[in-house]
Amino acid sequence: MSDRYAVFGNPIAHSKSPAIHAAFAAQTRQSLHYDAILAPLDGFARAVADFVAAGGRGANVTVPFKEEAHRLATRLTPRAVRAGAVNTLSFDPEGIAGDNTDGAGLVRDIGDNLGFPLAGRRVLLLGAGGAARGAIGPLLDTGVAHLTIANRSAPRAHDLARLFAPHGDVEGCGLGEIAGRFDLLINATSASLAGEAIALPRGSYAPGALAYDMMYGARETPFLAAARQAGATRVADGLGMLVEQAAEAFLLWRGIRPQTASVLADLRARLAAP
Ligand code: NDP
Numbered sequence: 001m002s003d004r005y006a007v008f009g010n011p012i013a014h015s016k017s018p019a020i021h022a023a024f025a026a027q028t029r030q031s032l033h034y035d036a037i038l039a040p041l042d043g044f045a046r047a048v049a050d051f052v053a054a055g056g057r058g059a060n061v062t063v064p065f066k067e068e069a070h071r072l073a074t075r076l077t078p079r080a081v082r083a084g085a086v087n088t089l090s091f092d093p094e095g096i097a098g099d100n101t102d103g104a105g106l107v108r109d110i111g112d113n114l115g116f117p118l119a120g121r122r123v124l125l126l127g128a129g130g131a132a133r134g135a136i137g138p139l140l141d142t143g144v145a146h147l148t149i150a151n152r153s154a155p156r157a158h159d160l161a162r163l164f165a166p167h168g169d170v171e172g173c174g175l176g177e178i179a180g181r182f183d184l185l186i187n188a189t190s191a192s193l194a195g196e197a198i199a200l201p202r203g204s205y206a207p208g209a210l211a212y213d214m215m216y217g218a219r220e221t222p223f224l225a226a227a228r229q230a231g232a233t234r235v236a237d238g239l240g241m242l243v244e245q246a247a248e249a250f251l252l253w254r255g256i257r258p259q260t261a262s263v264l265a266d267l268r269a270r271l272a273a274p
Helices: 017-028 044-053 066-072 078-083 102-113 130-141 154-167 222-229 239-254 261-272
Strands: 003-009 032-038 056-061 088-092 095-099 122-126 146-151 170-174 182-187 205-213 234-237
Touching (some): 003 017, 044 056, 044 066, 078 095, 078 130, 102 130, 122 130
Parallel strands (some): 003 056, 146 170
């Protein structure tokens, strides 16, 4: 019998995680089975308990259950504590271990896949939700020079800046208060989901700046389209982050880091196919 893994979410039908983990398993010759499980909005803990009882070894967690997974875990990695959310669970006789691989996936995609070294950069992070919070610790760990967190509801950005102040040079502000030039501008809001771009002040993009949208899709996101118009020469969406956070989870579960380049290329081709 293959070891069982799954991703829990609601909705979950369009999740790419089963295809990504199947590709990792084939590439590393690991025997495992990975499903997508739709958990009821009020039934996440029950769905996970059923999966563990059926022999599940580990799980990924996506919208809207990452904070509930954080509460469900009986022990947490330091990066899951800092993120306040869990996207990766491992089940063992001692209980449920919770980790968060999203921020590591982001940093690996930007630093390695896109070849954009992070140390010393001035970074603007748009958003103060779960994805933004998970990214802050790993971004600061790379040695960025300065991080501005800007959010529609400014108090949430201020709260995050206060929380992470011991770990680096961080400030929080509202979207209307953004000032300065940035080398890296990351959209961690869900504005692109609504087809909206976030208006940034003229001159926000330093020469050679990278605009990165955590969202991805068949077409360029409104944030990236606006970035191009504003003069950004480098833009990237979050498909690489998705693959890299999965690779980090796979490493945790199986003790082997899969190669991501071919998996990302396949996924990109499938996304672009009509
Ligand atoms: P949350 O719901 O936790 O947070 C949403 C954030 O977006 C908040 O900061 C919210 O601001 C802001 N926001 C929502 N609508 C607008 C708008 N119209 N204008 C400006 N700001 C807005 O979502 P997540 O943090 O979980 O996810 C954010 C994005 O990141 C999503 O697009 C998601 O798909 C993507 N993501 C990608 C991953 C990947 O692997 N590529 C992994 C995880 C997430 P406010 O606080 O004011 O409400």
